[in-house]
Amino acid sequence: MGYAIGMQASAGEKSEGGGDGDGKLAAPAAWPGRVAWVLPAALLLVFLAQLPAVADGQVVRWSYPWVPSLGVNLSILLDGLSLTFAILISGIGFFVVLYSSAYLAGHPHLNRFYLYILSFMLSMLGLVVADNLITLFVFWELTTLTSYLLIGFDHASAKARRSALQALLLTGTGGLALLAGFIILGNAAGSYELTDILVMGDELRAHELYLPILILILAGAFTKSAQVPFHFWLPNAMAAPTPVSAYLHSATMVKAGVYLLARMHPALSGTEVWIWTLTIFGAATAVIASILALRQTDLKLALAYTTLMALGTLTMFLGAEDSVAVAAAVTFLVVHSLYKAALFLVVGIIDHETGTREATVLRGLARAMPITAIAAALAALSMAGFPPFLGFIGKELKYEGALAIASEPFLVATAAVVANALMVAVAGVVALRPFTGTRASTPKAPHEAPIRMWIGPLVLAVMGLSFGLAPAVIADAFVQPGVTAILGREEEIKLKLWHGINLPLVLSLVTFALGVLLYTLHRWLRPRLIEIDRRFPWHGDEIWDRLLDGLKQLAAWQTRVLQGGVLRRYLFIVFATLTLSVGTTLLVRDAIDLPESWPRLRFTGWAVVALIAAGGLVTLITASRLAAICGLGAVGVGIALLFVMFGAPDLAITQLLVETLVVVLVAVVMLRMPQMQREARGWIRRANAVLAIGVGLVVTLIMLAVLQVPLDRRITSYFEDVSVPEAHGRNIVNVILVDFRALDTFGEIAVVALAALGAYGLVRGAAKRRRR
Amino acid sequence: MNSLILRAATRILVALMLLFSVYMLLRGHNEPGGGFGGGLIAAVGFALYAIAEGTDAARKALRLEPRTIAMIGLAIAAAAGIAPVLAGDPPFTGLWWFIGGGEGEKGLPISSALVFDIGVYLVVIGSVLTLVLSLEEEV
Amino acid sequence: MPASATILSWAIDAAFLMLMLALLLAFVRMARGPSLPDRVVALDLITILAVAFSGLFAIASDEGAYLDVAIALALVAFLATVAFARFAERRRLREERAQDQEGRDP
Amino acid sequence: MNIFFLNTALALGWAALMGSFSLASLLIGFAIGYAALWLLRSLFGETRYFRRVWHALKLTFLFLYELLISSLQVVWDVVTPAHRSRPGIIALPLDAKGEGQIFLVANLISLTPGTLSLDVSEDQKTLYVHGMFVDDPEALRRELKEGMERWVIEALE
Amino acid sequence: MEVVLSVLIGLLVAASVYLMLARNLLRFVFGLVLLSNAANLAIFTAGRLTPSVPPLVPEGATVPPEVVANALPQALVLTAIVISFGLLAFALALLFRGYQELGTLDSDAMRIAEPKPEDEEQRKP
Amino acid sequence: MSWLLTLPILLPIVAAILAFLYRRERQRARVITIGGCLLLLVVSILLFLEVWEQGVVAAQMGSWPSPFGITLVADLLSAVMVVITAITGLAVALFALAEIGPRREKLGFNALFLVLLAGVSGSFLTGDLFNLYVWFEVMLIASFGLLVMGGTKAQLDGGIKYVALNLVSTVFFLIGIGLVYGLTGSLNLADLHGAIRAVENQGLVTTLAVLFIIAFGIKAAIFPLFFWLPAAYHTPAVAVSAVFAGLLTKVGVYALIRMFTLVFTEDVAFTHGLLLVVAAVTMVTGVLGAAAQNEIRKILSFHIISQIGYMVLGLALYTPLALVGAVFYLVHHIIVKANLFLVGGVARRLTGSFELSQIGGLYKSSPLLGLLFLVPAFSLAGFPPLSGFWAKYILIKASLDIDAYVVAAVALIVGLLTIYSMTKIWAEVFWKPHPEGRSPALSQLGRRERIAMLLPISGLAILTVVIGLFPEPFVVFAERAADQLLNPTDYIHTVLGKTE
Amino acid sequence: MTDIITAVLVLAGALFALAAAVGVLRLPDILIRMHASTKAGTLGCGLILAAVAVHFGETGLVARSIVAIVFILLTAPVAGHMIGRAAYRAGVPLWKGTRIDELAEAKEQRDKGA
């Protein structure tokens, strides 16, 4: 499979780097690694310090007005739910950072890694403690951004780049929906503060925009938490270094969507739509993911699919209103975070030490890496849900909760059983098989990892066992406050290892049996599952590719059509737009106002008009450019004569002078130019003609309408009155130019000077280059 | 251009044109003309000179590079615009001095507007000649 | 209105008419060519006629300002003609080298 | 040319005396000044000034007359239905020297009946003239040399 | 007269648009000259026409004697004429250099900045 | 007071003249250019503070009373646009020190550049329709000169299209001015506010409004009038395309905002409705155009178009919040877009090309450049907490507030596609190894060059981050600016000097 | 009296101008047409400018009229020379009735010598 990770990435870089810059890059400063763990540790302590109070039912609030004009505050809400998440994030973060310092030791971009992962952690913490929708969204997007950088950490690999982009765009899409949802929700609630919104559940559910709000927010949550059919980005995101996967793609970021569902529970849950959507999407995700998980031989990918399963399960349970179901969700959240992080880290150790993650070649590692084996075993047992692990409690609670779900207990329970059975099998594949049996050859000779690497998984796995033995700790510290926060009402939750013989226990037994069966059959099942998967018509990944291809094709098509590189087509569109929009407005706004009678005109007037028109006509139809220029000259002279006839000697002079200079310049330039070729005939020409007439017609109609309105001459009258007494000039036009509107003239001479400067640069710049 | 007749004519015509251009510039405030018209006629004169005697001769006759003339003109116009600010008036306010004015007679007017128009005049000459000469030399 | 003024106004009208007719004829030559110098001659005549027109208009409107138009035009029209003539001549020289076809404008 | 400036100064003085710088008074002043200077011509020693002014005046009037005639000829030519000219290009050897004289000769030839200066040879010794009625090239050459060229040389030398 | 000029302006605009839509850039420039002229005429006409009397104050008077032509649009047109001259001169220089470098005046063939997709393919290594 | 309004126009021109006259003394010309930009910045900030404290300020050029003389007037929008112009100008001028060689400097680059700034400032400050035309032209001709300076084939080709289409826009603008004058007898914008309402034939007013949408729309590069922009912006020097990208289209947007809040506000349903459609299509076509490109500057160019759509959207929605968004977006966009072009220029400098397929490897050895790209790139894409997020957020909220769901959706989706393009650049230029195996590093550049290139980029990036992290003052400002736009009585009274 | 003189000058000028135009249109070859334009056109225009001088009679205007007339007299034949030479050198065909061409002969001789 060859997923490049950590060390492989750096090795890969050395091979492609060509050698020139590597010397500088090889040794990053070491001090960040030594202090990076301090931040999560400190944060963990801070959050743990809040635990007693929050477990007691208190809520910590703090607010700072960030953008008050937009109703955005940097406000913090620490209740059972957010604190649970915060402790998981900072706690696992601590172990992951510690782990990374060994896992990525010597990596040239190690310090960037710390920067990214700590930024991610802070964003994630910000997300869960935010009490303001917009602030929450800000952190939400920041997790997307930092995870993009982390997934693409192995940047030289095209696969990593693609996966990073996929995760970014997919969760980004959800993020945008979420933003819209938040804005509408904020509008509906009249506030962006969660504290306000969470107590408005009844009003919100009755709001006319409830459905769009819900759909948009769910879109955000489902993409982030990789619910079917958006699940495919998560396995691809395994291109990231293993600590990243352990952290982002099991314990934290993917749970952001779950967090959101839990957070919004008091405000939005309880409706048919909520229940059914969450249940169906969650169940589908759980089942499909479990099946896909068994198919994998890459340990990390297998874990990734079980993560999907867990996310589906959590979603499914959050669809419910019942406190047991929600308690199941919270418990499973904690359970899953502990064992899944541990297992990911174990897989990382295996990979790091043996050089491979292929389940088919990994056997008998227990002797070489005993501590890792213990951690793996403990975590796997929790994952499989064996007593007395916390995983067992979580599973029992799930079944209890499933059966308590009023709407569809059978569906939920079945999905839970199937998923859990598969989980048992996968636990065997991932944590049992590699350590047992006889050693097979691996790329590297395995030996135990350094303590910084195994301490994390071991502690997390041991916690899974100890909390199983003392479930009240979890219940009081996390589950009960969490459920209270999610349901928005006080709930009493007790966790017990032993409930007596009841339906959940029976289901557990069925699960184990089924799980063991699946494990023994898994090597037989795997090719068949792969075959089924291959035949399955819709693969998210392929659809994704097709979507992107479609986008590119659409973009290319649009560019061909609009920005085809042909000037006259551009001009045609511009003129057509002008004609259509202005012409249509003329018509629909009833602006046409034709004069009643045609004025009588002296023959001189007619003659001059005829001269201008004829000059234009010659320019238009002649094939000789000289004739065209002469035609322009005639137009120019004609217009000058018009200026003469209507009292504008200054204009006539300027017009003639400018006209002459233009002719001179054209004559100079034309010496170097070829004769005009004939224009193509046919429909293009006819279309051009129609358009040209259209533009002319529009201009004439507007002119005529404007001329129907009597002109307000007050500005000119003022000029006439003060020109001599105040501006001391008898040529009013000149006084306007150099005094009344001197600023115009100033700009105008700047234009002329710059035109000369620009043309000079154009002409002489080339001359100098040629001479060189 | 190699034409004796044209060269001989140009001597007289250019002198006449320059004379007329200054005349147009100076009386532009009261009669048709002004900086543009004047400048354009002077530029036409020099362009004729360049055609008849060659661009090098025209450049020599101008002494300054045409682009520089244009920029100096722009500077003069800007100065005429800014000067009133020093007198406490808004930019481009006309400042007028009447030299030798007495009872009833205003005297010879000197004004910022005239200075401005001189700037316009120079810009037009400089710019048009930049264009004409550089194109002429290239083609 | 004294008789002489009537005569003058009548003469001006007639002169305008003739000038306009002349303008029209010159224009026809300009449009027809066939050679570049033919067009240039016509355009030159058109500008001369415009000078006359401006002068005539000055008389007709009793407004001396239009004389300035005539002068300006007279001053610059020459340049255009020279430029065109030079163009025709130089182009010919270039074409003798380049064997181009533009010697006779169609 | 000193005398010309003197004459001009006299004209200005006259205008100042008359209190009017109108064109008429300047012209009158010039004429009176000319007369006065002519009377005092012995004071200036050997000078062609007085003759030249006379020749220049003669040239001007002759030229205007020729222009009128030539224009009438054009009128005649265009109002008569058939075109009966017998055109041709002749070479005119030049006695006129220098750009100024040649220019004036060429111009005047262009403005007078039936002839149009086309080109000057590079050595400035030949003027090529397009004539409308070249029945006898030699006669035309002689006519031009005796007429316009001589008048110009007289006026300018 | 304004009415006639309105129609004339429309005709000029139509002619110029047609010219500007041509492949040959010289025609485009001709169209541009015509269009500028049409625009100037439009402003001049929009300021209404007053026959024969230029906006000059006679010597000794403080205000113009009677109805004189509207001075403001004249000043505007004058400015516009000069500006379009500058722009046109630049456009000519550009055309000149463009022809020198690109070897054509056919705008359809000017595909350096925005090459055809197939050309771009070829350019890739 | 009046000098403060005039200086942003006159100062760069005077500096341009000096820089030109000293063009043979390279150092002095450069000092003049940078000094001119710095002074412009100082002056513009003073002007902004004045407006912030006093409200709208106006000055009558030549002491002639309005509406007879030309008015220069600054409300908050104008003032801030001038400030941003100065900032962009300074940044680009610094960058140009490292990019524009002595040959182009001698040909007058500095003068053209400074006059461009003058034209832009003039456009923002004038209160007179025809004077606006003049400053448009000043800006345009300077841009022509800058665009083709150097004279490569691509520049000339792009330049021809740019010039052709812009000249068309100019002429129709001019015709529009003539018609407005013919209809109302006035050119003063404040005066036109009343004069246009007094016109009986309001249909005609609407027609003229549409004509102005076309004329300014070409300048602003809205659909389907934007062709000149992608045809040309990738061809000139980087400093030139950066200043173009930052400022030129925005002048068109500014003009649209000015005209359609001050003058043409009688038929909002029609005119602004049209603008709304145009805005949506502009956003989409721009971003799709970018998706089809594989060259840094071409991608960025198309994004300008799509971003213009957002600004026009703010105007088209015509609510207080929407205008806040438009103003905010204008300010944000100029900074970010100019900066992206500059970063692209450094990337080209280090890797040798703008073509994505031919370059890469910057992430490994130039992390600082990576950061300096990510900040404006993700800001452009609207990622929080950068300036672009707030801009986009305000506009989307404004759309949703008035149930304009379609445009809100369009705005959101276009944001997503913007991410797509930005990450395409990031992945190809930074992450992907260089195809020839090079490791381009900033250390390749000389020290002075590095400072000249990175100082402006860092400055603009920091500004982006600052706006993103502390948006409140900017929002408050934008609210006041939008309020001035929607209730132009202050503007009108200040200009016309009467109280009703 | 001035009115009558003006009227005569105006009419005569316009007549010559018209004749020039008719000549330019009707005459058979470029050089012959130029005779019409150079002579009649100049005279026509000059007469009208003279009419201006007579009509107004003010010094400034008279002086300007004279300047204009002088200018036209100076330029018109030069223009004729330029166009004629260009037409000749450009090889514009002469009318079939052209009898003699000494310029061509001179050129031939020069070419032979070279």
Ligand code: NA
């Ligand atoms: Na003037």
Ligand code: NA
């Ligand atoms: Na003033």
